[in-house]
Amino acid sequence: GAVVSQHPSRVICKSGTSVKIECRSLDFQATTMFWYRQFPKQSLMLMATSNEGSKATYEQGVEKDKFLINHASLTLSTLTVTSAHPEDSSFYICSAIPAGDSPLHFGNGTRLTVT
Amino acid sequence: AQKITQTQPGMFVQEKEAVTLDCTYDTSDPSYGLFWYKQPSSGEMIFLIYQGSYDQQNATEGRYSLNFQKARKSANLVISASQLGDSAMYFCAISRGGNYGQNFVFGPGTRLSVLP
Numbered sequence: 031g032a033v034v035s036q037h038p039s040r041v042i043c044k045s046g047t048s049v050k051i052e053c054r055s056l057d058f059q060a061t062t063m064f065w066y067r068q069f070p071k072q073s074l075m076l077m078a079t080s081n082e083g084s085k086a087t088y089e090q091g092v093e094k095d096k097f098l099i100n101h102a103s104l105t106l107s108t109l110t111v112t113s114a115h116p117e118d119s120s121f122y123i124c125s126a127i128p129a130g131d132s133p134l135h136f137g138n139g140t141r142l143t144v145t
Numbered sequence: 146a147q148k149i150t151q152t153q154p155g156m157f158v159q160e161k162e163a164v165t166l167d168c169t170y171d172t173s174d175p176s177y178g179l180f181w182y183k184q185p186s187s188g189e190m191i192f193l194i195y196q197g198s199y200d201q202q203n204a205t206e207g208r209y210s211l212n213f214q215k216a217r218k219s220a221n222l223v224i225s226a227s228q229l230g231d232s233a234m235y236f237c238a239i240s241r242g243g244n245y246g247q248n249f250v251f252g253p254g255t256r257l258s259v260l261p
Contacts (some may be wrong), residue, residue: 072254073236073251074236075251076249076250121188134240139188
Protein backbone atom coordinates (compact mmCIF):
# COMPACT_ATOMS: atom_id res chain seq x y z
CA GLY A 31 0.00 0.00 0.00
CA ALA A 32 0.91 3.65 -0.30
CA VAL A 33 3.43 4.79 2.29
CA VAL A 34 4.16 8.28 3.47
CA SER A 35 7.33 8.63 5.52
CA GLN A 36 7.93 11.56 7.82
CA HIS A 37 11.19 12.43 9.54
CA PRO A 38 12.09 13.09 12.27
CA SER A 39 9.44 11.57 14.50
CA ARG A 40 10.52 13.68 17.45
CA VAL A 41 12.64 16.80 17.70
CA ILE A 42 13.58 19.10 20.53
CA CYS A 43 15.09 22.44 19.69
CA LYS A 44 15.98 25.65 21.42
CA SER A 45 13.95 28.78 21.01
CA GLY A 46 15.13 30.84 18.05
CA THR A 47 16.47 27.95 16.00
CA SER A 48 14.94 26.46 12.85
CA VAL A 49 13.72 22.92 12.36
CA LYS A 50 13.15 21.07 9.10
CA ILE A 51 10.63 18.26 8.80
CA GLU A 52 10.64 15.97 5.77
CA CYS A 53 7.69 14.21 4.22
CA ARG A 54 8.34 11.58 1.57
CA SER A 55 6.03 9.49 -0.53
CA LEU A 56 7.89 6.20 -0.76
CA ASP A 57 6.08 4.30 -3.47
CA PHE A 58 4.09 6.89 -5.35
CA GLN A 59 4.43 10.35 -6.75
CA ALA A 60 2.62 13.14 -5.01
CA THR A 61 2.17 16.42 -6.81
CA THR A 62 0.30 17.67 -3.78
CA MET A 63 1.03 17.14 -0.12
CA PHE A 64 -0.69 18.59 2.90
CA TRP A 65 0.71 19.78 6.21
CA TYR A 66 -1.38 19.61 9.35
CA ARG A 67 -0.82 20.72 12.89
CA GLN A 68 -2.36 19.10 15.92
CA PHE A 69 -2.31 20.50 19.44
CA PRO A 70 -2.76 18.09 22.36
CA LYS A 71 -6.25 16.63 22.56
CA GLN A 72 -7.36 18.60 19.54
CA SER A 73 -8.11 17.83 15.94
CA LEU A 74 -5.92 18.24 12.88
CA MET A 75 -5.82 21.68 11.39
CA LEU A 76 -4.68 22.14 7.82
CA MET A 77 -1.75 24.53 7.66
CA ALA A 78 -0.90 24.51 3.99
CA THR A 79 -1.10 22.66 0.72
CA SER A 80 2.27 21.91 -0.81
CA ASN A 81 2.42 21.86 -4.60
CA GLU A 82 5.34 20.36 -6.48
CA GLY A 83 7.20 22.99 -8.41
CA SER A 84 5.15 25.91 -7.21
CA LYS A 85 4.40 27.93 -4.11
CA ALA A 86 2.49 26.42 -1.26
CA THR A 87 -1.01 27.56 -0.46
CA TYR A 88 -1.37 28.56 3.16
CA GLU A 89 -4.51 28.52 5.24
CA GLN A 90 -5.73 31.72 6.79
CA GLY A 91 -3.81 32.63 9.90
CA VAL A 92 -0.73 30.55 9.07
CA GLU A 93 2.43 32.63 8.75
CA LYS A 94 4.14 31.93 5.45
CA ASP A 95 7.48 33.28 6.60
CA LYS A 96 7.45 31.19 9.74
CA PHE A 97 6.41 27.90 8.19
CA LEU A 98 8.41 27.54 5.01
CA ILE A 99 7.27 24.79 2.67
CA ASN A 100 9.34 23.44 -0.20
CA HIS A 101 8.04 20.77 -2.55
CA ALA A 102 11.05 20.32 -4.79
CA SER A 103 10.26 16.87 -6.16
CA LEU A 104 7.31 14.57 -6.68
CA THR A 105 8.26 12.55 -3.60
CA LEU A 106 9.48 15.12 -1.09
CA SER A 107 7.97 18.06 0.71
CA THR A 108 9.66 19.84 3.59
CA LEU A 109 8.30 22.06 6.31
CA THR A 110 10.75 24.37 8.03
CA VAL A 111 9.72 26.03 11.25
CA THR A 112 11.86 29.15 11.38
CA SER A 113 12.88 30.94 14.56
CA ALA A 114 10.89 28.46 16.60
CA HIS A 115 9.24 29.52 19.84
CA PRO A 116 7.68 27.43 22.59
CA GLU A 117 4.20 28.13 21.22
CA ASP A 118 5.25 26.33 18.03
CA SER A 119 5.53 23.11 20.03
CA SER A 120 3.00 20.77 18.48
CA PHE A 121 2.45 17.61 16.47
CA TYR A 122 3.02 18.19 12.76
CA ILE A 123 1.78 15.62 10.31
CA CYS A 124 1.93 15.47 6.54
CA SER A 125 -0.28 13.66 4.09
CA ALA A 126 -0.63 12.91 0.40
CA ILE A 127 -3.09 11.29 -1.97
CA PRO A 128 -1.43 8.45 -3.90
CA ALA A 129 -3.73 8.51 -6.91
CA GLY A 130 -7.07 9.84 -8.04
CA ASP A 131 -9.17 7.28 -6.24
CA SER A 132 -7.27 6.91 -3.00
CA PRO A 133 -7.82 8.22 0.48
CA LEU A 134 -5.49 10.63 2.16
CA HIS A 135 -2.43 8.81 3.52
CA PHE A 136 -0.56 10.25 6.45
CA GLY A 137 2.99 10.19 7.67
CA ASN A 138 3.59 9.16 11.27
CA GLY A 139 3.94 12.76 12.38
CA THR A 140 6.65 14.82 14.06
CA ARG A 141 6.40 15.91 17.65
CA LEU A 142 8.18 19.24 17.96
CA THR A 143 9.17 20.58 21.35
CA VAL A 144 10.70 24.03 21.54
CA THR A 145 12.47 24.81 24.80
CA ALA B 146 -17.73 26.10 4.41
CA GLN B 147 -17.61 22.50 5.46
CA LYS B 148 -17.93 21.44 9.08
CA ILE B 149 -17.80 18.19 11.00
CA THR B 150 -19.35 17.69 14.42
CA GLN B 151 -18.53 14.81 16.72
CA THR B 152 -20.58 15.22 19.87
CA GLN B 153 -18.96 12.45 21.89
CA PRO B 154 -15.60 13.54 23.29
CA GLY B 155 -15.18 10.15 24.92
CA MET B 156 -16.81 6.74 24.66
CA PHE B 157 -16.42 3.48 26.56
CA VAL B 158 -17.28 0.05 25.25
CA GLN B 159 -16.87 -3.43 26.60
CA GLU B 160 -14.60 -5.73 24.69
CA LYS B 161 -16.47 -7.76 22.04
CA GLU B 162 -19.41 -5.35 22.07
CA ALA B 163 -20.38 -3.05 19.20
CA VAL B 164 -20.06 0.73 19.44
CA THR B 165 -21.32 3.64 17.35
CA LEU B 166 -19.34 6.85 17.02
CA ASP B 167 -21.42 9.80 15.91
CA CYS B 168 -20.57 12.21 13.14
CA THR B 169 -22.69 14.91 11.57
CA TYR B 170 -21.58 17.22 8.85
CA ASP B 171 -22.50 20.41 7.10
CA THR B 172 -21.61 21.23 3.53
CA SER B 173 -23.00 23.09 0.57
CA ASP B 174 -21.07 21.01 -1.93
CA PRO B 175 -23.23 18.65 -4.00
CA SER B 176 -20.42 16.10 -4.13
CA TYR B 177 -18.30 15.17 -1.15
CA GLY B 178 -16.61 12.30 0.60
CA LEU B 179 -16.82 11.20 4.20
CA PHE B 180 -13.95 9.45 5.95
CA TRP B 181 -13.08 7.95 9.28
CA TYR B 182 -9.53 7.83 10.59
CA LYS B 183 -8.13 6.20 13.70
CA GLN B 184 -5.30 7.80 15.64
CA PRO B 185 -3.63 5.61 18.28
CA SER B 186 -1.54 7.14 21.02
CA SER B 187 1.52 6.82 18.78
CA GLY B 188 0.07 9.55 16.58
CA GLU B 189 -0.24 8.06 13.12
CA MET B 190 -3.48 8.53 11.24
CA ILE B 191 -4.94 5.27 9.97
CA PHE B 192 -7.58 5.32 7.25
CA LEU B 193 -10.58 3.16 8.16
CA ILE B 194 -13.47 3.70 5.80
CA TYR B 195 -14.86 5.98 3.11
CA GLN B 196 -18.36 6.93 1.93
CA GLY B 197 -19.08 8.96 -1.17
CA SER B 198 -22.03 11.30 -1.13
CA TYR B 199 -23.58 9.56 -4.13
CA ASP B 200 -23.00 6.03 -2.89
CA GLN B 201 -26.29 4.25 -2.42
CA GLN B 202 -25.03 1.60 -0.06
CA ASN B 203 -23.39 2.06 3.30
CA ALA B 204 -19.67 1.36 3.24
CA THR B 205 -18.24 -1.59 5.12
CA GLU B 206 -14.63 -2.59 5.79
CA GLY B 207 -14.23 -5.64 7.96
CA ARG B 208 -15.44 -4.74 11.46
CA TYR B 209 -16.09 -1.15 10.42
CA SER B 210 -19.28 0.05 8.82
CA LEU B 211 -20.50 3.54 8.07
CA ASN B 212 -24.13 4.36 8.75
CA PHE B 213 -24.71 7.05 6.13
CA GLN B 214 -27.92 9.03 6.41
CA LYS B 215 -27.69 11.74 3.81
CA ALA B 216 -30.92 13.53 4.66
CA ARG B 217 -29.80 13.83 8.27
CA LYS B 218 -26.24 14.65 7.23
CA SER B 219 -24.83 11.99 9.47
CA ALA B 220 -22.09 9.43 8.90
CA ASN B 221 -21.75 7.38 12.04
CA LEU B 222 -19.02 4.77 12.40
CA VAL B 223 -20.02 1.39 13.77
CA ILE B 224 -17.31 -0.88 15.13
CA SER B 225 -18.45 -4.42 15.72
CA ALA B 226 -16.84 -6.87 18.14
CA SER B 227 -14.61 -4.24 19.77
CA GLN B 228 -11.04 -5.20 20.56
CA LEU B 229 -8.62 -3.71 23.07
CA GLY B 230 -6.56 -2.45 20.16
CA ASP B 231 -9.46 -0.30 19.03
CA SER B 232 -8.78 2.11 21.89
CA ALA B 233 -7.77 5.33 20.13
CA MET B 234 -8.97 8.69 18.90
CA TYR B 235 -11.37 8.52 15.98
CA PHE B 236 -11.77 11.39 13.57
CA CYS B 237 -14.54 11.91 11.08
CA ALA B 238 -13.60 13.98 8.06
CA ILE B 239 -15.22 15.44 4.99
CA SER B 240 -13.55 16.21 1.71
CA ARG B 241 -14.58 18.50 -1.02
CA GLY B 242 -15.11 17.16 -4.49
CA GLY B 243 -15.71 13.73 -5.91
CA ASN B 244 -14.67 10.39 -4.64
CA TYR B 245 -11.36 11.10 -2.97
CA GLY B 246 -11.08 14.84 -3.10
CA GLN B 247 -8.77 17.17 -1.34
CA ASN B 248 -9.37 19.85 1.23
CA PHE B 249 -10.13 17.64 4.16
CA VAL B 250 -11.87 19.05 7.22
CA PHE B 251 -11.62 16.98 10.37
CA GLY B 252 -13.98 16.82 13.30
CA PRO B 253 -12.84 17.26 16.91
CA GLY B 254 -12.56 13.53 17.43
CA THR B 255 -13.93 10.92 19.82
CA ARG B 256 -11.70 9.03 22.22
CA LEU B 257 -12.77 5.40 22.38
CA SER B 258 -11.72 3.26 25.29
CA VAL B 259 -12.33 -0.48 25.08
CA LEU B 260 -12.68 -2.13 28.46
CA PRO B 261 -11.53 -5.71 29.07
